[in-house]
Amino acid sequence: MKKAILLAMAAVFTSISAFAAHPTTAISDTTKTKKVKPVVKPATVQYTCPMHPEVLSDKPGKCPKCGMELVKKEPAKKKS
Ligand SMILES: [Zn+2]
Structure with missing residues (x-):
């Protein structure tokens, strides 16, 4: 039973880090798109x-x- 809990925790941790990594990329992407204006x-x-x-x-x-x-x-x- 303990193994199952560990596995569940590992899965949660993995999804959290994956979730945490994605918004960062999205945010910096959005910032870039918003800040960098076409060179006029x-x-x-x-x-x-x-x-x-x-x-x-x-x-x-x-x-x-x-x-x-x-x-x-x-x-x-x-x-x-
Ligand atoms: Zn003149």
Whole structure:
């Protein structure tokens, strides 16, 4: 009879450790999926003149119209 109890305990222990191991994997998996966002590369940065929005350049420089330093044009951000 004692053997049966030992066997039962061993079975319980095995299932517990198996059960304990699985959620850990699942949790770290979920965390990874949630934390790691797809690497979003900023869209081609454009430079524009603060005074002349129609002036666009893909590299820093000066506005051909007024000579002002072109500033980075931030991609439109959605605000909730
Ligand atoms: Zn300008």
